[in-house]
Amino acid sequence: KAGVTQTPRYLIKTRGQQVTLSCSPISGHRSVSWYQQTPGQGLQFLFEYFSETQRNKGNFPGRFSGRQFSNSRSEMNVSTLELGDSALYLCASSLGLADTQYFGPGTRLTVL
């Protein structure tokens, strides 16, 4: 079974731009969660989608948004990028939120 894939793997943007990251979960998994990892804040939960519905949202500004498609693939969008948005963005898929989570390789975003 193929693992979780994330695209792109690396991204460089400038302040004020927007970015869209993509995550394809393991086949059959309907829950997709997004996390931001930075050296200062560690791993922080962004949001979770299940069957195209956002069920949980972390404490991030409205510039961070996401969606899930009918095939369970998910995208997250960050608008009006700030320097502090530079981070590793990780996507995890699972059967349900209470189940084992499997992480993708991450997208490393650098904002200049």
Place this chain on the structure above:
Amino acid sequence: GIQVEQSPPDLILQEGANSTLRCNFSDSVNNLQWFHQNPWGQLINLFYIPSGTKQNGRLSATTVATERYSLLYISSSQTTDSGVYFCAVSLSGNTPLVFGKGTRLSVIA
């Protein structure tokens, strides 16, 4: 919200040594997972262990839910065990995982 504390924050071992990593949490949980993040950033799930004991090769984990802690044991460590080990917990089946700050392990040949 729930607090997750991991200790020690850093650990340096000689190859072949054993180690114990600890995770304390502040509330009752119904989900606890251990992850290993390799130097390239990939997070690998090691154990799903809200209670009890599990073993997988040289790794084993024990969670004592009533006392709110979990332990990860690494025996006969190898250089490939290097990386950061995270403990993550959630309060219920509908709440997201909360991660600890991790234990950074360096295994030296």
